[in-house]
Amino acid sequence: MTILKITYLWKGVIRLLKYLLKRLIQGIFVIIGISILIFIISRIVPGDPARMALGPSAPQKVVDQLREEMHLNESIPVQYVYWFKGVLSGDFGKSLNTKRPVLTDVLEFLPATLELAFFAGLIFIVFSIILGLLAARYRDTWVDGSVRVLSYAGIALPSFVVAVLLILVFGFTWKVIPVLGRLSNGYHVPYITGMVVIDSLITGNLPAVGDAVKHLLLPAFALAVGPLFQEARILRSSLTDNMNKEYVSVVTGYGIPKSVIMRKHLLKPSFIPVVSVMGLDFASLLGNAFLVEKIFNWPGISKYGMNAMLSKDLNAISAVIIIIGLIFLLVNIIVDLIIASLDPRIRLGGN
C-alpha cells in the first residue's frame, strides 16, 4: 500500500519536473523575444544614440569614434547580436542619467522594488484569502456585502489615485505613518541584501525594522488594494459555486462534518481560479509600481525605470524591461506550479 502511494507520488513529482523544464525552455525563448522587442523599440527613437550619450557639445570626431565602438554603423540585426551578447554577460551599457553602468544601477535599485512588491503581494494574498473565506462563510450578510462594495472601489480607483489620496490623508491631515522614502532620518542599516526590513532583521536592529515596515505600509497598500478585494470576490464565488456541486452533496450525504468538507474537499479546487488571477495581478502590480514608487519617492527599479523613460535613457529602459520580464516569468512559473499541484488533472498528466 505504502509502496503504491510512493510510486504514485514519485510519478507526480517527475511530471512536475518535466513540466517545469518545459516552462523554463519556453521562458528562455520568451526572454529572447522580449530582448528583440525592446531592441526594436529602442531603435525607433529618432536621433543618434552616440550623440545623445555624449551631449550636443561633443566634437563630431568623438561621436564617430563612439558610433564605431557601439557598432552603430552595422546593420540592425548585427547591432542586435552585439547588444544581446553584452546583455548576456551583464553589460547593458551606460546610463545617460547616472553615468554609471546600468547593471550597477539595477542591482542597487532592484532590492527595494522586490521588497515592496513582495510585501504588497503578501498583503493581497493573505487578506484576500481571509476576506474571501469570510465572505463565503457569511454569504449574503454585511460581510459579503462590504467585500463586494470594496471590490468595486478597488476596480474604480487606479493605484496611482489611491497613492495620491493616501498621501493626502497621511501626509497632511493624519500624520501617523511616514509617507515618503524607505527609512526615517537617524536610522542606519548596513547594505546586505538591499531589502531594508531583512537587513535590519539580520543585524538585530529592531527599531529600524519597525520603521522600515511603517514606510512600506502605504506604498504597498496602494499597490495591493486593487487586487485584494477582487481576489476575495473571486475566491468567494468559486467557493460558493463549488459548494453547489454534486460531489459536495455526496460527501455531505455521507455525514461528513461541514468543517472537514470545507478543508478537505472545497478549498483546493476553489483556490485554482484565484491563484491564476493572483499571477496576473502581480504583473499589473509590477506595472503600477512604476507610478506608485515615483509618487512615494521609493528608490526602486521602477522609479529608476520611470525616470529613464521620461528622459529617453534607452540602455536603462531596456535593462529594466528585461529584468521585469524575468521577474514576471518566474512568477508565472511559480503560479503554474502551484496550480499544477492544486489541480490533479494537470498534476497527473492528461489535459
Next chain:
Amino acid sequence: MTSKIDNNLKTKDMKRKPWFIKPSTKENLRQYWYKFSRNKLSIIGLIIVTISILFAIFAPVITPYPQHVREYVDYSSAKLAPNSEYIFGTDVYGRDMFTRVIFSFRGALYMTVIVLSLSVPVGVILGLLAGYFNGTWVDTAIMRVTDIFLALPPLILALAIASVLEPNMTSSMIAVTIMWWPWYTRLVYGMARSLSGEYFVKNAELIGASKAHIIFREILPNCLSPVFTKMALDVGWVILMGASLSYVGLGEQPPTPAFGQMISDGSRYLPDLWWLTIFPALAIAFIILGFNFFGDGVRDMFDTGR
C-alpha cells in the same frame, strides 16, 4: 453533383442570420435585454455609459466655459474653492475645473474608440488564422509573438513605447494599441482552435468551401460574443491605461485636459487646493466603474450557460 452541393450551400447561406446577432428576432432581443437587466448594476452601468458618451459629445454645449480648455489665464478667478458659479472650483490659472473634467471624457472615450477599433480586428484576425491553421508555422509564428507581448506587464510595455515616441495623444494611443491586440489573439485562438475541429467546419471543408469562407463565415461568428464581452469589459481598462500614461506626462499635453494629467498637476497643490485632484479622481472612478458594470451586464447577456 456539383450543382447539388452549390444548392446546399445556397440554402445554408440564405438561412444564415445576420452575423452580429445570431437570431435577430424581436423575441431574442427581448431575451438579451432580460438577461442584461436582471442585474441592477448593469442598468446603472448603462446609465453611466450613456451619460459619459453624452458628456463627450456635447461637452462644448453643457459646460459653462468651453474656452477654458485652451490656453486661458484669468488670475482674478484663480484657486477658487467649489462654489455656486464654479461647482468644481478653479485651477491655478483661473480655469473652471468642471469644464475641464467634462472635456476629459472626450479624450478618454476618443482614445478608447481608436484603440479598440484598431487592436480588436488585428487581434481577432491573427487569432483566427493561428487557431484555424493550428499546428502549422502560421500558428507558431503568430502565437510565439503573442506570447512575447503577453510576457510583460501591460502598463510597462505601453510606458516604454510611449516614452520613446513624442509625448502626445497619438503616441499614447499607438502604445496602448500595440499592447492590446495580443489579448484578443489569445482569446480567439483558443476558440478558433477548438472550433476548427468541429463537424460543421470539417463539413464545409469537405464540400470545398474556401479557407476565407471557413474562417470568416463559419468560425468567426461563433467567436463573436466573447469578443464583444471582452471589448465591453476592456473600455474601463483602456481609460485607466490612458490615465496612467497621461499621469506621467506621456499622454495628452496641456492645455488640453486629461484625467491623469489633471491629477498629477493637482497633487502638487495638496492639501490646500484639494478640488484639483479629487474631482478628476472621482470622474475616473465614475467612468471606470460605469463601464465595468456595463461590461458585466454584456457578459451576462451573452452567457448561454446555466
